[in-house]
Amino acid sequence: MSALDAPGNALSSWMRGDGPSSDVVLSSRIRLARNMRDAPYPPRLDRAGAEAVVARVAEALRGWTDESGRPLRVVRLDALSPLERQVMVEKHLTSPAHVRQAVGALALSEDESVSVMILEEDHVRIQCLAAGLQLRPALDRALRLDAALAERLPWAFDAEWGHLTTCPTNVGTGLRASVMVHLPGLAMANQIPGVLMTLSNNGMTARGLYGEGSESAGNLFQISNAQSLGRAEGEIVQRMEEAVRQLAERERSVRERLLNQMGEALKDRIWRAYGVLAHARRISSAEAMELLSLLRLGIDLHILPQLDAKVFNELIVATRPAFLQHLTGQEAGPEERDVKRASLIRAALRRAEARAS
Amino acid sequence: MSALDAPGNALSSWMRGDGPSSDVVLSSRIRLARNMRDAPYPPRLDRAGAEAVVARVAEALRGWTDESGRPLRVVRLDALSPLERQVMVEKHLTSPAHVRQAVGALALSEDESVSVMILEEDHVRIQCLAAGLQLRPALDRALRLDAALAERLPWAFDAEWGHLTTCPTNVGTGLRASVMVHLPGLAMANQIPGVLMTLSNNGMTARGLYGEGSESAGNLFQISNAQSLGRAEGEIVQRMEEAVRQLAERERSVRERLLNQMGEALKDRIWRAYGVLAHARRISSAEAMELLSLLRLGIDLHILPQLDAKVFNELIVATRPAFLQHLTGQEAGPEERDVKRASLIRAALRRAEARAS
Numbered sequence: 001m002s003a004l005d006a007p008g009n010a011l012s013s014w015m016r017g018d019g020p021s022s023d024v025v026l027s028s029r030i031r032l033a034r035n036m037r038d039a040p041y042p043p044r045l046d047r048a049g050a051e052a053v054v055a056r057v058a059e060a061l062r063g064w065t066d067e068s069g070r071p072l073r074v075v076r077l078d079a080l081s082p083l084e085r086q087v088m089v090e091k092h093l094t095s096p097a098h099v100r101q102a103v104g105a106l107a108l109s110e111d112e113s114v115s116v117m118i119l120e121e122d123h124v125r126i127q128c129l130a131a132g133l134q135l136r137p138a139l140d141r142a143l144r145l146d147a148a149l150a151e152r153l154p155w156a157f158d159a160e161w162g163h164l165t166t167c168p169t170n171v172g173t174g175l176r177a178s179v180m181v182h183l184p185g186l187a188m189a190n191q192i193p194g195v196l197m198t199l200s201n202n203g204m205t206a207r208g209l210y211g212e213g214s215e216s217a218g219n220l221f222q223i224s225n226a227q228s229l230g231r232a233e234g235e236i237v238q239r240m241e242e243a244v245r246q247l248a249e250r251e252r253s254v255r256e257r258l259l260n261q262m263g264e265a266l267k268d269r270i271w272r273a274y275g276v277l278a279h280a281r282r283i284s285s286a287e288a289m290e291l292l293s294l295l296r297l298g299i300d301l302h303i304l305p306q307l308d309a310k311v312f313n314e315l316i317v318a319t320r321p322a323f324l325q326h327l328t329g330q331e332a333g334p335e336e337r338d339v340k341r342a343s344l345i346r347a348a349l350r351r352a353e354a355r356a357s
Numbered sequence: 358m359s360a361l362d363a364p365g366n367a368l369s370s371w372m373r374g375d376g377p378s379s380d381v382v383l384s385s386r387i388r389l390a391r392n393m394r395d396a397p398y399p400p401r402l403d404r405a406g407a408e409a410v411v412a413r414v415a416e417a418l419r420g421w422t423d424e425s426g427r428p429l430r431v432v433r434l435d436a437l438s439p440l441e442r443q444v445m446v447e448k449h450l451t452s453p454a455h456v457r458q459a460v461g462a463l464a465l466s467e468d469e470s471v472s473v474m475i476l477e478e479d480h481v482r483i484q485c486l487a488a489g490l491q492l493r494p495a496l497d498r499a500l501r502l503d504a505a506l507a508e509r510l511p512w513a514f515d516a517e518w519g520h521l522t523t524c525p526t527n528v529g530t531g532l533r534a535s536v537m538v539h540l541p542g543l544a545m546a547n548q549i550p551g552v553l554m555t556l557s558n559n560g561m562t563a564r565g566l567y568g569e570g571s572e573s574a575g576n577l578f579q580i581s582n583a584q585s586l587g588r589a590e591g592e593i594v595q596r597m598e599e600a601v602r603q604l605a606e607r608e609r610s611v612r613e614r615l616l617n618q619m620g621e622a623l624k625d626r627i628w629r630a631y632g633v634l635a636h637a638r639r640i641s642s643a644e645a646m647e648l649l650s651l652l653r654l655g656i657d658l659h660i661l662p663q664l665d666a667k668v669f670n671e672l673i674v675a676t677r678p679a680f681l682q683h684l685t686g687q688e689a690g691p692e693e694r695d696v697k698r699a700s701l702i703r704a705a706l707r708r709a710e711a712r713a714s
Contacts, residue, residue: 264696268638275636281625339621 012112019132024248033174037156050103086322172229185254218289270298369469376489381605390531394513407460443679529586542611575646627655668709
């Protein structure tokens with residue numbers, strides 16, 4: 001694979017589709033952590049051992065094809081520049097912890113909806129992504145790949161504990177199910193703290209767009225299951241889908257109420273956000289996220305009929321620092337990035353309007 | 358005259374033209390204060406006396422025609438609603454002091470470049486308006502009308518003191534020459550205090566757009582001669598034209614310097630102003646003036662090639678509270694005016710862009 005193929009487009013195909021509840025739920029993600037019982041766990045692997053794990057997993061993936069009959073392509077991390085690695089993270093195809101590894105690889109399906117991190121925290125992390133609220137289909141796809149790998153690789157599996165992982169929090173199913181949700185209404189109504197508490201009480205955690213420690217830029221939150229132990233995968237996913245469906249319902253009703261109560265003021269905020277995005281000559285990442293969130297709210301509330309939701313999904317990735325640097329083709333400084341970001345947003349909005357007209 | 362004819366358009370024809378130095382000087386105005394020696398001065402007029410003055414001046418104006426051969430039309434103040442009077446003030450066709458009078462009238466040429474206030478502070482105030490820096494032509498036109506009236510009305514004129522006026526500051530020539538200038542560059546460079554001091558040292562005063570006490574909304578300033586006594590009209594006007602020409606030169610060089618120094622940041626501010634003006638759904642008068650000033654600067658610096666200066670001249674009048682109320686056809690509240698103002702700005706920008714394309 002050319003190292004540059006994947007970072008080239010901001011929008012993976014799983015982000016283009018609408019999917020169920022896509023007015024609130026941007027995407028669903030399933031991650032399964034797996035390890036081989038006959039190799040040391042990653043923290044204890046030496047270089048030769050690590051190379052051997054990469055080779056074994058890559059070999060085990062050979063011949064496997066996704067639902068459209070296409071194989072995964074494996075790229076070694078050391079074949080990617082630091083910038084390209086960061087772009088992969090911004091596209092959610094891998095994790096910050098993974099791209100920091102000295103030895104490791106990433107396997108990707110052509111539509112980027114299936115990825116396998118080799119030597120992240122565990123030997124193998126299978127990840128399946130889907131548009132909207134589709135945890136169950138994503139889980140099914142991940143389990144199908146898991147089953148195929150299990151025929152070739154000796155998973156570290158204990159009859160009592162389940163899958164054994166590097167970090168005890170993943171022991172059991174090895175499952176992390178998560179959704180990315182857009183909650184501009186609840187944020188505007190100052191209801192986010194209450195939402196976080198409810199999620200926490202129901203065994204889920206929420207954090208900002210790019211994982212732990214990141215702020216909730218653009219009113220985007222990743223909601224995940226907190227525990228992987230003691231319940232079957234299907235049950236975990238079903239409970240979570242139900243909770244997210246309720247959350248989406250709550251967000252929708254707040255949006256409607258805000259529209260009724262604020263009326264012209266809300267439309268004004270949304271149109272001003274559009275006006276700035278469509279015309280600014282430089283814009284920071286933080287301001288862009290804030291305004292893009294308003295833009296997306298305006299699209300969902302049919303206040304901006306000239307745009308579709310796709311432009312938002314594309315821009316929240318495309319305006320991230322590394323992706324921008326990748327586009328500028330050089331190590332651009334912050335000021336240059338702000339200029340490039342503004343220009344990219346203007347162009348994307350023009351394209352979106354051309355599509356609509 | 359239908360009382361509504363004049364307020365109907367935001368842009369008097371003298372505001373449409375370009376005129377000399379129109380990148381800085383929006384308009385020039387000459388006002389001549391005159392009184393009749395055989396009638397009490399306005400503060401001492403009773404109602405019957407006031408009616409007699411209105412009738413005599415209206416009669417004296419009969420038959421006079423402007424350069425395009427058209428007569429002045431006389432409208433009594435009591436034929437105008439309070440709102441219509443305010444619109445006349447916002448269009449600079451009369452003054453706040455004039456429209457407060459119980460008895461009085463206003464004579465207007467069809468293109469609104471010549472107006473005669475009957476019973477403002479003096480019996481007669483002749484006013485001539487011109488686009489750009491054209492004090493001399495405006496003075497010539499005012500003096501031609503003055504000469505015609507002098508044949509029919511006995512001006513209070515003293516060989517030593519000159520024209521006698523109600524307020525001693527107008528004694529002599531009775532002349533007030535003023536220009537409206539747009540100084541966004543000097544404002545951005547914090548040079549306005551220095552400019553005001555220089556003007557003051559040269560016998561001129563500067564104030565905001567709508568006369569004494571008003572703030573300098575939109576970086577628009579009215580510059581006037583401070584004294585009417587001791588110099589001939591031609592000399593007063595010539596000195597002032599020279600001073601304003603220098604001021605315009607200074608404003609231009611500051612603009613160029615800002616463009617070189619700020620570059621992308623200035624373009625960004627201007628395009629954001631455009632973005633908000635072109636898309637906001639409600640906007641206050643103060644914000645509109647601030648953003649329109651940036652818009653005009655962008656037009657003058659060729660940063661906004663899709664617009665012409667006319668749209669700015671039109672909007673600074675059309676977005677004033679009374680003009681907006683006039684357009685809404687009712688006594689609109691502040692919120693309603695903000696919505697109407699935003700809608701009017703959007704429409705004007707769309708029209709301007711259609712003209713350019």
